[in-house]
Amino acid sequence: MSSAVLAVLAAVVASIGYGVSTIMQAVATRRAAGLAVVTQPLVIGAFVVDGLAWLLSLVALDRLPLFVVQAIIASSLVVVVVLARLVLGARMRSIDRVAVVVVVSALVAVSLSGGDQPAVAPPDGFATTMLVSAGVLAAVFVLAYRRGRPLLLATIAGLGYSAAAVAARAAHASGGLLDTVLQPLAIVIVVSGVVAALAYLRALERGSVGAVAATVSVLEVVVPGVVGTVVLGDVVRHGWDPVAVVGTAAALAGCIALAMSPANTAAEAVSPVA
Template identity: 50%
Template sequence: MWTGYAAAVGGMVVYGVASVLQAYAARRATGPRVVVHPFYLAGLVGDGVAFVLSVVALATLPLFVVQSLLAGSLAVTVLLALPVLHLRPTRRDVVAVGVVTVGLLLVSASAAAESTRTPPAWFSTVMVVVAGVVVVASVLLYSRGTSVAVAVCAGLGFSLAALGARAVHLGEGHWHELPGEPMTWVVVVGGGLGALMYARSLERGDVGPATAALWVVEVVVPGAVGVAVLGDAVRPGWEAAAVMGVIAAVAGCVVLAHSPAQA
């Protein structure tokens, strides 16, 4: 279980560092040159490493814990933006970082042992159908949807990736069988769709509302499904603390999403 916590915290930190690296590159290049800037490419590598760490964390931790910790990357971004991007923190940012920290501590302390429940037989089918619905919705919203609506699709895409990664872990297949697993393709499609739609949401509106919508969906949806379907559990007597922790983490992340550091 401690390996899972280390991986989740590592993913949180790496995601935050990657965001700052990409922002640093955007300040030193324009147009297409941004995406080939060494710091931007390093940020993309960081995103990949963070995703792998999140998959490792899902092997031993409930989804609501992993997703909440990953959302804490917004706090990491704000803290790193101070010395790297020379941004001055607002009092609201400082308070929000504290609220997120307390929320994540409560969430982490409330997690029960790893679930051994096998996903229901219908879970894979439902996931594939939902993935198809989200893809269709994304296609329809890509050109005309508002920034927040597109960001919600991005959050659903990343939620599918997290749920798929958890379901693959709960299966009994070997690594060489993964290409034939429906959940493997849900992870690929969900992750790719999430990245594409989040980028599109930033094109169509301000970073704050889009990022807030993304993380609210990405924390709440997988966490709820994990508890309701996949057997994620809370330590006895810690139910209220878990709920308060998730609410605090999400609320703090919504505030931090509007910080100048995220832009």
């Protein structure tokens, strides 16, 4: 089995993990408020699942361009909707079923348009720029935490996940996992990841699961895709540009439709514990 196929499988399993984690976090945010939510067993379990999914995403990012990996990971919304239907008994609309097929089909096309592309070393000054960006994002999150609107918090989460993915792709270019941990970009990965996770929880607590998930999904596909192509040398296979563009657009459209599904709001109906 080729390294590219293994990388795609790693991204798919990571997507499933993120979907499971989303359901767990959405339920937990209805059982506690503020920072107390991080003590919920479901959230602790979700963080473990997130961590495993993130490690798998590192495997994928080492061999595949950002636009491919992030598009696959965004498809975790498929997992969310299906799990909500199976576990929570949520209603699944006809458009949701169509969206699932569209997303899966589009991701196959996007995966084929990328191909095996080992990560390359980032340009000079990239690490400094990313460190400053992570610091600014963390400061904005601290200021927005108490009274920030759900859309703002979801945007911070989406940018945080994007920054972590971009840093992981760039950091992994320097060598193996140990090399990734021992370089400045590791700070960006950790800070951005923590900010994203906390902002996502806060956004889920204060707003609609669907709107929050849609915002995060769009940002974590578009932003890393652009940065990967413009800055980190990610390329589309020769002659596959239309397939990559149409496939990514179709996947995003399907993800947005799924984000607005009643199945995505099912977790909000869970009654808070006394």
